[in-house]
Amino acid sequence: MKIIINHLAKMEGHASFIGALEEGNIARAKIITEEGVRLVEGCLKGKSIFDAHVITMRICGICPIVHNLTAIKAMENALNIKVSAQTTALRKLMELGQLVHSHAMHLFFLSLPDFFNNNDTRLLIKKYPKEAQIAIRLREFGNAINEAVGGRAIHPLNNWIGGFKVIPSQKSIEELRSKIKTALDDAIMLAKFFAKLKYPKFERQTEYLSLSNEEEYAIYDGKIMTSNGFEYSPLKFYQKVREVEEEGVAAKRALWFDAHFMVGSLARVNNHGNQLNLEAKKIWQKIHGQKKVYNPFYNILAQTVEVVHCVEEIGKKIEDLKLKDENQKEYKILAGQGIAATEAPRGILIHYYEINQNGRIERTNIITPTVMFLGNLEDDLTAYLPATKPMSDDVRRQKIKALIRAYDPCISCATH
Amino acid sequence: MLKKLPKKKIGIVGLTSCEGCQFSILDLGNKFLELIKDVELVQFRLLEEKVFVTPKMDICFVEGSVVTKYNEKIIKEIRQQTKILVALGNCASLGGIHRIKNYHQPQEMIKEVYVNGDKLDNPEILDLKDIIQVDYAIPGCPINKAEFLKLIYSLLKGIDFRIPPRPICEECQIKGYTCVLMKESPMDSRGEMCFGPIIQGGCDAICLKSEMPCQGCRGIYKGAQVENHLRHLENMGYTKEEINHQLEIYGLRDDVEKILNYKH
Numbered sequence: 001m002k003i004i005i006n007h008l009a010k011m012e013g014h015a016s017f018i019g020a021l022e023e024g025n026i027a028r029a030k031i032i033t034e035e036g037v038r039l040v041e042g043c044l045k046g047k048s049i050f051d052a053h054v055i056t057m058r059i060c061g062i063c064p065i066v067h068n069l070t071a072i073k074a075m076e077n078a079l080n081i082k083v084s085a086q087t088t089a090l091r092k093l094m095e096l097g098q099l100v101h102s103h104a105m106h107l108f109f110l111s112l113p114d115f116f117n118n119n120d121t122r123l124l125i126k127k128y129p130k131e132a133q134i135a136i137r138l139r140e141f142g143n144a145i146n147e148a149v150g151g152r153a154i155h156p157l158n159n160w161i162g163g164f165k166v167i168p169s170q171k172s173i174e175e176l177r178s179k180i181k182t183a184l185d186d187a188i189m190l191a192k193f194f195a196k197l198k199y200p201k202f203e204r205q206t207e208y209l210s211l212s213n214e215e216e217y218a219i220y221d222g223k224i225m226t227s228n229g230f231e232y233s234p235l236k237f238y239q240k241v242r243e244v245e246e247e248g249v250a251a252k253r254a255l256w257f258d259a260h261f262m263v264g265s266l267a268r269v270n271n272h273g274n275q276l277n278l279e280a281k282k283i284w285q286k287i288h289g290q291k292k293v294y295n296p297f298y299n300i301l302a303q304t305v306e307v308v309h310c311v312e313e314i315g316k317k318i319e320d321l322k323l324k325d326e327n328q329k330e331y332k333i334l335a336g337q338g339i340a341a342t343e344a345p346r347g348i349l350i351h352y353y354e355i356n357q358n359g360r361i362e363r364t365n366i367i368t369p370t371v372m373f374l375g376n377l378e379d380d381l382t383a384y385l386p387a388t389k390p391m392s393d394d395v396r397r398q399k400i401k402a403l404i405r406a407y408d409p410c411i412s413c414a415t416h
Numbered sequence: 417m418l419k420k421l422p423k424k425k426i427g428i429v430g431l432t433s434c435e436g437c438q439f440s441i442l443d444l445g446n447k448f449l450e451l452i453k454d455v456e457l458v459q460f461r462l463l464e465e466k467v468f469v470t471p472k473m474d475i476c477f478v479e480g481s482v483v484t485k486y487n488e489k490i491i492k493e494i495r496q497q498t499k500i501l502v503a504l505g506n507c508a509s510l511g512g513i514h515r516i517k518n519y520h521q522p523q524e525m526i527k528e529v530y531v532n533g534d535k536l537d538n539p540e541i542l543d544l545k546d547i548i549q550v551d552y553a554i555p556g557c558p559i560n561k562a563e564f565l566k567l568i569y570s571l572l573k574g575i576d577f578r579i580p581p582r583p584i585c586e587e588c589q590i591k592g593y594t595c596v597l598m599k600e601s602p603m604d605s606r607g608e609m610c611f612g613p614i615i616q617g618g619c620d621a622i623c624l625k626s627e628m629p630c631q632g633c634r635g636i637y638k639g640a641q642v643e644n645h646l647r648h649l650e651n652m653g654y655t656k657e658e659i660n661h662q663l664e665i666y667g668l669r670d671d672v673e674k675i676l677n678y679k680h
Contacts, residue, residue: 009465012435036432036483037536038514042525047516047661054631055665058513058557061436105442109463119465122457125449136445143443153443154436154558157626165627248535412434 003385005397007034008404010110010121012062013411017400021385029381031374031404033251035415041364049075049333049359050161056351056366057155059416062105064155065098065146066344067351067366069220074351075161078338081331086323087163092220093149093317094156095342096310099219100187101142101153102345103265103303106408107194108135111300114402115197117395131193134186138307141183145314148172162329173321180315184279187311191283191304199301200399203294204383206376207259208267211343217268217275217309219343225271226256227292234341238350243367251414253375254367260375263347264408265302266293277316280309296380297406303345333359344369346408370414377407424474424572426452427459428504429494431480431487433512436558437505438462438479444561451565454572473498475571477554481507481514482547484537495548500571504564506557506633508544511667513557515541519664541667552577557633557666560619581637584612584630588621596629597652606653609662614640633666642675 005017014034021027040059044052053071057064069091076083108131109121118124125132143153148168150156158166212231213222223231232240243252253260269276270292273284284305293302335357341350347369354363384403388396430438442448442462457463458471470490476498482488495501503509511518517525518540526533544550552571554564563579570577588595596608610629612621616637623630636642649659663669 007461007468009461010463014430034484034486036481036487037526037530037538038432038483038512039517039522039525039529039538040514042520042529043514043516045520045525045528047665048658051662051665055513055516058434058436061434061439061558064434064436105439109442121463122452132449133446139443140445151626152622154440157623157628166625245531247532250530250536 003396003400005400008401010113011405011409011411012060012413013409013415015409015411017381017404019381019385019400021389025386025389027382027385029378029385031378031409033249033411033415035250035411037250038416040416041366044361044364047361049353049355049361052351052353052361052364053159059366059368060410060413061154062102063098063344063346063410063413065094065150066342066349068150068156068159069095070340070342070349070351072159072161073340073342074338074353075355076338077340078336078353078355079161079331079334081162081329083163083329084326086167086326088220089317089321090149090164090167091159093314094146094159095220096314096317097142097145097149099142099310099345100183100307100314101139101146103307104135104138104142104190106345107190107300107303107307108132110408111402111405114398114405117398131190134190138183138186138190141179141311144179145176148176162331163326167323167325170323173318173323176314177318180311180318183311184308184315187308188279188283191308194301194304195283195287199295199297200402201295202297202380202384202387202403204296204380206294206296207256207261208270209256209261209263209348209372210268210271211341211348212272217272217277217313219268222341224341224348227271234339234350237341238339238352238367241367243371251374251411252371254372255375260379261372262296262376263369263372264299265306265345266296266299267347268343269293269302269305276305277309277312279312280305283308296377296403299406299408303408333357344413346370346410346413347372366416368410368413368416370410373407374409374414377404377409423454423456425458425472426455426568427471427473427476427494427498428457429459429476429478429490430461431478431491431508432483432514433480433505433507435479440558440561441564444565447565451568470494470497475500475502475568477502477504478508478544479504481512481541481544483514483539483541488547491544491548500551501549502567503544503550503553505559506555506635506666509553509555510543510635510671511541513665515667516664517541519660519669543667555579555616555634556619563618579616579618581639582617583637583640584615584617584619584621584624587617587619588612588624591621591625593621593624594627596624596627609649609652609654609659611645611662611668614642614645631662631665632668635666636668636671636675642672646672
């Protein structure tokens with residue numbers, strides 16, 4: 001039988017699903033991305049290095065912060081600029097705020113309806129008003145951080161090559177501090193709510209890739225690590241990963257040693273969950289102990305745990321934060337290449353630039369997390385389809401959509 | 417006994433964009449939930465998943481520009497089905513960041529990004545108003561949430577909402593921000609290339625609050641002295657090439673060229 005699900009909704013960007021399920025559990029599954037090409041990488045040619053983050057963060061409206069951070073880090077890498085500890089701390093706050101905001105959005109508004117074979121988020125807002133308010137408060141908390149530190153939540157403004165032009169006032173930091181207790185209670189309640197829901201049983205051996213850092217649960221800086229612990233610098237990773245293009249398809253797929261792989265919350269928690277903050281670790285270990293988890297539906301649970309972790313981390317960072325005015329870093333503009341890797345909410349994000357001595361961009365390559373995991377999602381769907389055979393048509397379609405949405409794909413990022 | 421009026425049917429649709437304007441609306445949080453109690457939200461694919469047929473609407477907000485053939489089909493359907501069409505954000509109003517390719521041989525550019533570029537839809541990016549009739553536009557990248565609420569509540573009351581034409585400078589000066597045109601920065605002794613004097617105000621000069629020059633995401637306002645300002649920027653030491661690169665970011669370059677050609 002053929003299964004066609006047109007115009008997947010409750011997902012960032014436009015895509016459809018085509019699958020087939022035949023005798024003997026033979027299955028095929030494909031995500032057809034339908035987002036128009038924007039050629040952002042081409043558009044950057046000739047533009048000023050100072051416009052790289054301005055333009056690339058507009059690749060995506062739900063994760064602009066990570067493009068902003070990664071573009072700027074890549075340029076700093078090209079120009080050999082070492083930023084101050086304060087700059088790094090502020091940027092980590094931006095990233096943490098983004099994770100809280102994006103995950104809370106995805107968890108309640110996009111994925112929750114899937115647990116109730118339900119199409120409409122508005123019915124769930126009515127059914128679970130307390131949890132809806134928790135999700136809204138957490139999103140506003142994430143946004144408050146990015147408004148205070150970045151100057152604006154969607155497409156931030158304060159962060160620049162070399163540091164911040166404007167830093168948050170001590171008053172705005174105090175305001176954020178006063179919100180942390182509620183945010184942590186909210187995050188824990190949301191995690192416990194999602195832990196009580198029923199997840200389809202499905203497992204498949206998967207390669208998980210994530211950033212890795214000795215000092216902390218890596219989201220901003222680090223090497224790229226694989227499931228079995230091998231580590232690569234961002235440049236080595238960039239040289240080894242392959243982007244594969246299919247004719248007529250706007251979104252590419254990534255291959256790592258000729259195989260598909262997963263990135264995102266589940267990959268991060270699997271690879272270095274032992275570095276999670278206290279409350280987050282408690283929740284994760286209560287469900288899974290110390291084992292690795294191979295059920296992609298649990299990407300949702302991993303996201304809830306990361307929200308808790310991030311709020312705890314924001315609390316820690318704000319506690320120690322004593323801001324002072326800093327002079328802009330001095331640096332020369334030279335020709336060269338720069339690369340950076342950060343963890344977007346959906347997984348590893350890579351920006352690579354070649355720049356000339358006039359400070360103009362010659363070449364850009366951006367590899368987004370959805371490009372990295374689309375192939376793995378299709379493999380998971382192919383493996384999962386046979387389990388949907390005994391289901392009714394409606395339920396089968398619901399479960400397929402649930403698996404796709406559990407990955408939290410961002411098709412605008414994948415296409416850029 | 418007052419007869420209760422039927423709720424207006426509202427749609428929020430995305431073509432090709434980053435969806436930041438739609439997420440801005442969702443970021444209204446409880447204000448958004450209040451809004452959807454006052455209207456019948458018949459289409460918003462971030463929250464619902466009905467069978468995909470463009471329904472009849474009173475007001476439809478459209479984000480994004482037309483890139484794929486499917487985008488083209490949908491925007492024409494939307495125009496037919498809705499009484500009022502509002503362009504949401506810079507992509508719909510002026511083309512968005514991807515309009516940059518219009519100025520740089522798009523058929524060549526696509527080959528740099530894709531090996532099989534000729535199989536993908538790669539049209540010239542247009543303002544939505546050059547494809548179908550647009551009744552209102554909320555400019556910006558992203559939109560100003562307060563402006564969105566002002567517009568929708570005005571329209572629901574039958575009030576014609578217009579953004580008063582004025583430069584960013586008005587808000588910038590009221591808020592007391594330093595004029596970056598006149599400020600020497602450590603990297604550039606010329607002063608910054610700010611388009612504020614010719615750009616439509618209404619964003620609270622938010623970029624200037626962050627000491628970033630205005631790059632024009634809200635578009636040129638009616639009556640702006642474009643030629644004067646560009647000449648001023650050149651006198652400051654900026655080349656035509658540098659100015660054009662910045663004009664391209666939010667799709668302003670073609671509007672500026674039209675205005676300058678009209679003068680001569």
